[in-house]
Amino acid sequence: AQSVTQLDSQVPVFEEAPVELRCNYSSSVSVYLFWYVQYPNQGLQLLLKYLSGSTLVESINGFEAEFNKSQTSFHLRKPSVHISDTAEYFCAVSKGGATNKLIFGTGTLLAVQP
């Protein structure tokens, strides 16, 4: 069975500092990986995804994540955060194919301080 582990429940960081949100997964088969962001009182929004091809994927707002098969990780990074990046970030894994079911991690709250 697949599972997703987000070790950090909360990551405080100062504005303009770099940040890394960690995500590890376990699966015996090839997977598809996603990061979702949830702003306060809103639904989840897709931030970026890895399906195949280049292991480094980027979002339009400066985040990037790298699929590392040997370490079974898909950490999310941003070189310089803004106050507006404050949100809950969820890592998710899917086997894809017929089931198409996403398994979500427990989430990491990114708290950007001025």
Place this chain on the structure above:
Amino acid sequence: DAGVIQSPRHEVTEMGQEVTLRCKPISGHDYLFWYRQTMMRGLELLIYFNNNVPIDDSGMPEDRFSAKMPNASFSTLKIQPSEPRDSAVYFCASSLNLDGYTFGSGTRLTVV
């Protein structure tokens, strides 16, 4: 496209009452998912449909919960009777193939 539309946005009801949550997925999406989010348990998948057919309802907590998808553009999640521990934010999401899910804005349910 208006995205995934959920109604109501907020629902406050008394214990024992029936609650119905509604979802309109994105047109053309063939998967629909119902999730529940609480501080204690995070995001839980309750049930999902493929082409209007329930595929996996193993996450439905009890017989008090039921979900239907009578057509490709509408789904309901019903709780009868409701209990205070059902208080949560309920999200509907739809998907086409492997492009990830599009979530609705959620229904915040409070059972008093």
